[in-house]
Amino acid sequence: MNVNDSEHIGGLLQQEGLKPVSSWQESDLIIINTCAVRQKSEEKLFSLLGRLKPWKQKKKKTLGVIGCVAQLRREEIFAKAPHVDFIVGPDNYHRLLELIKFEAKQMATNWHSDWYEISALPLRASQSSAYVTIMEGCNNFCAYCVVPFTRGREKYRPFTYILDEVKKLADLGYQEIHFLGQNVNSYRDQASGKDLVDILEKANQISGLRWIRFITSHPRYFDQRLAKAMASLEKVCAQLHLPLQAGSNNILSLMNRGYTREEYLEKVAMIREYIPSISLSTDIIVGFPGEEEEDFQQTLEMLEKIKFDNIYSFRFSPRPRTAAAKLEDNVPPETKRQRLLEVQARQKEIQSAKHKTQVGQVMEVLCTGKSKKDERIFSGRNEAYQVINFAANEEVMGKFVLVKITDYGPYSLRGKMHSFVD
Ligand code: SF4
Structure with missing residues (x-):
């Protein structure tokens, strides 16, 4: 954002x-x-x-x-x-x-109830991939999160503005769109009632676009209609960030997340039923106030059960004005540190094992950058949003290429460029 x-x-x-x-x-x-x-x-x-x-x-x-x-x-x-x-x-x-x-x-720093657009053309870093905001703010008040106090309550960008921007981007040659918002799956156009699925359906029809993504989804609002749309709209990537935060019901309830571990597992099963190839990433917080060893073990258990493709993990730190800031921050710093290391070590093994199975596969990659250390090495993302590094020349920047995976690490894949995608 x-x-x-x-x-x-x-x-x-x-x-x-x-x-x-x-x-x-x-x-x-x-x-x-x-x-x-x-x-x-x-x-x-x-x-x-x-x-x-x-x-x-x-x-x-x-x-x-x-x-x-x-x-x-x-x-x-x-x-x-x-x-x-x-x-x-x-x-x-x-x-x-x-x-x-x-x-x-x-x-x-005052709040406005109306949606204001910045009319100037953004100075985008990429010529092929662009962010498009669809909403801002959040009404969820998760106990640890400062966003409702910094970005305010949810505000939805008018549907027509969103589609107009996407059409303009496609005309300019952009091929990948990331729809953005703190809580994208609660999007509602105030005039027409249109939701995220309507945005995805319309964007899917825009010629020139190749990949459509959205971030971030709240598990509570992720429903079958959205999973179905993801499965049926060919440009919407089989990739989803679905923040879990913790694996124990006790901590999820203290966090005010609005779902249980069982409900989260059911959502994942439902999503995988519609989109078997889905690449799932998540956020994990360790050391939330009151997190006992048993609660933490349940977070590790969730990693084991779900086998996420990627996680973003953090130690809890109290943020001003949040409900959690009023709780006793009673997990010692060293315990938080150890738990974070444990989560990351376990996830590293899971990712390495997953990446190993991808060696030999040929995949489409949108090239978005190059190595600072070696100018012959370029990098990009595949549909699953994994990082792929490969040798090439400047010609590949901003283009879709086919790469054959030859090697892997826990956080990225390495490959040999095969050809440009038509
Ligand atoms: S964690 Fe996400 S859903 Fe919860 S309050 Fe913050 S922005 Fe909203």
């Missing part, structure tokens, strides 16, 4: 005649887009602001902080870093240009 926001803001600035520079030292304007999901990224912001102080003291430099930490820590940022010129929360990016132009310090 932040990458997408930054691309839109880059577009706004470019429309105003600003140009990107290759190093921050050369710039006249720095805007730091922040994430508040974990404490660590907040700490990083304050240390970065300290490091930027000498730069800011030079003539005519402007420094802004935007995003979720800006929303959450607005007073603290101005108090700790008085060299910051403006602070803008996620619901106010449409006002950014106006705020940058002021000489005095500016802050915009």
